Amino acid sequence: MILLALDFTSASSYLALGPSVAFSEEIEVDLLLQPFRVLQLPPPTKIRNESVAERHQRIRAEYRSADLERYAEVQGIRLEIAPYGIDPTLAHGALLVANEHGVGIEFARRVFTSFWEGRLDIESSTEIRKVLEGLDVEFNPSMDLLHAQLDEVRSTLEEQEIYSVPTFLVEGERFIGRQHFPMIRSMLSVERRSPPT
């Protein structure tokens, strides 16, 4: 199984979803999506008397934004919102519920698309409930329970030294970013070829 840790407010998580689903289907390995919140900070702006570190962070952020746009265009997806200050807790909890019903991937696909096109308020329980209802799943969350479940998932992922998204966990090995598919493919195919011991 391939575990993918993602955050609905992360554009790079969104960009990873489609290729990850295609990749898991291609190699016939299950894909499990797990929520992992990573604080999204607004990109720094140019200030007077900018330090070397501040300039580096600004230019890196500008590049990163342009890079996300470049590959979003390749994938034909739209990144139309600024996700800063948006709390994905509810949507992340709903992803766990969707996973329990075997519709986690479709739920994530719908949430990512609607959210990044500015059509879904992921902090609204009414709107998240609608997404799940569209997948024939009921959602009446107890926020305490939801937080507890998310904390447990996070602790498990942090024990695996996951700290960023999107991160893939395959056979206990971490891979940050979708660029690692060739190595994951190679790793899994070698394992398949190995004789049983």
Place this chain on the structure above:
Amino acid sequence: MNPLQSDSRLILYLDVKSPYAYLAKDEAKELERMFDINIDWRPLTLNIPSFLGSARVNEHREVVEENRTPRQWQAVRYAYYDVKRYARLRETLVYGPRKVWDTTNAHLGWLYARQQSRNCLMNYLDDVYERFWKRDFDPEDLSQVESALQNAGCETGDFSEYAATEGRDRLEALQGALPEAGIFGVPTFVVDGEVLFGREHLPRINWILSGRNGKSPDVAYELLELTA
């Protein structure tokens, strides 16, 4: 030197102290072979403490000095974990450095070799990268840089003077111009004016150099069969 312009179609910025740049170097050489082009190889001296903090370890790999946040430590540890697994595929040795090096002097040697000949430069880069990552080359020591130039078959007659004057001015001017050109890290590729940071863009670069036929590929660390 304009950071985004060159007689070559592809510019590549590397730093001797970056393991990601080390991995990119040989993949880029493969591009040269595949497309029969000459890359314009340029140095970018990273100021690592400004974005990843700094640390020094002793010979027992114990941290004896540090100025890093937990998040920076996670990023650094992951970076080496990641680089080493790709290096292993190529049977390339990558030992973690014991401190954050200043590679200015090694990069002065780079510019000096670059103005002589392509062979001199490529021999120099192959030599210093391999030895640095085996902890067998001190990039801060000008005498070791000069020896590396000699090993690479370069003339070194006025290297000391170049390193103190013209070379230093050229390197500083280039480093000063990079940030506002949007270049901040290594490896950075500039192809047809497009800036691409990281070797995960090699599929796109390949696509651009091939004439942009069809849809651009996604990012990938391709497992290339490297020629010797």
